[in-house]
Amino acid sequence: MAEFYHSVTLNEEKCVGCTNCIKRCPTEAIRVRGGKAVIASERCIDCGECIRICPHHAKRARHSHLSQLSDFTYTIALPAPALYGQFNNLDDIDYVLTGLKEMGFDHVFEVSRAAELVSEATRKLMDSGALKRPVISSACPAVVRLIRVRFPDLCDHVLPLKSPMETAAAMAKKEAQEKTGLPPEQIGCFFITPCPAKVTDIKMPLGIEKSMVDGAIAISEVFPELSHKMDHLEKVEPLSVSGIIGVGWSTSGGEAAALLNEKYLAADGIENVIRVLEEIEDERIGELDFIELNACAGGCVGGVLCVENPYVAKARIQRLRKYLPVSQNHLKGGPVPKVMEWEEDLEFSNVLTLSSDLKEAMQMMLKIDEIEQEFPGLDCGACGAPTCRAFAEDVVKGICKDTECIFVYRKRMKKVASTLSELEKSMGRFSVEELDPKEEKE
């Protein structure tokens, strides 16, 4: 892949070149160069951790805007179920869906509907025995991208099913085509997203060639207008067709619980996700059939584009789910429809390796070990790299000079100073006159 699209980008004006984001990044993709953060495209997984941590709000997520609705004749909102957790005292999803229509969408198709179908398809595929255990969820795009760059041996454990968002878009578009008679390019599907990883997943999907989703608008962008509209609804349309299973996908553990098989684990928060992946790789986690992983703490309700505290949102969703049927969407009998499956395998992307040539990589590692000895091991980040080790790697790769480490610099300066003073002392044995012939004349 030559070009990369990323939702997560930097606002240079606001960046002060501090060390917060470089330390937080799970793939060590950020360096501070020339006083500003620089994101290495090939390494970034769009998890949004840097957006969350930046105290200067210099990191932001690119996403679509409501103004883009006018590009299409007919528009459909695809709300992530995490949206439902953003409103206080909500006891009916129809308020949210009607509110979205009031904002200008012609139609609404809940992603939780497709989630129920994905849950059923997952159950079918797991029962068929065709999947390598433990099966790892593919719903969180940041996790799939993390596996792709850091866990080569786990790529074939990832559930080869399209995300609920994709399946929802495909269903919504087909339905709208039949209803309106419009060609697909005049029908715009907009995902209402809790996170930047989904924005990237639309532009550069994995597992499929092209996304059916036309844009993703941040929950934080629709929230002010939507909550206002919801407060002033004249009539609430009966639009929601979701059950406990679909809505539950918004919080950590929801997708796994929907498999109706207790041999699962659900981990959330990027460090926890990494720890679990390491253990699966070492075969230290046995006897589990399914692993649900969410990059954000709490699951999708913890996405950086949400407005509400994830734990508050989770509590609200629990309340909202209480009187819903278990599931309102079901597959027709038979095998899993081909359109729900991935079109291509997930392939390892070796962007973190030192060199494509093993011998050269080994020489580089020896050099890194050697150079690292010179650094203080404080991982202070003043050089712009997250750790002394990462900095040593950058030096060996020729990206920067070792004197960018203030400790190395100081040591060198002291050496130069002491050499100079040595020189001065040894020169003291001569008289000034001897050295400068002009002095003699005077």
Next chain:
Amino acid sequence: MSMLHLTYQVPGDDFTRAGEASGDVKHKLKKLGYEPDAVRRVAIAMYEGEINMVIHAGGGEAVVDIDPDRVDILLQDHGPGIADVDQAMQAGWSTAPDNVRALGFGAGMGLPNMKKYTDEMTIDSVVGEGTAVRMTVFPGRKEEGR
């Protein structure tokens, strides 16, 4: 002389640190772009061996030699030694204490797994003196039973 020579002290008194040495080796092999299947086999076999040293021998030393065509692992301890190596190699045989079993270890699969995931393995053990386990993984070669 191998291209990359790594040594680790595996502490015997802190169970929570078991797995750090094998974790570092795994991380380094990935950085090198080593063949993924070989990385996995080294990581699993060395982790099992490292845990064994902590459970049974009060720690020890791990020496790892990495070359493009092979990874050699030596796990050397000064523990009680293994009285009957053949018996210890049987799946399900374990002398692990109950407190360790309570953590999910001691299922008697350590040594059999190490043998399964590596291409060569030898055990030299003297009762009362200690044990040396030597394992080799050749990238591209398949382990038995896969």
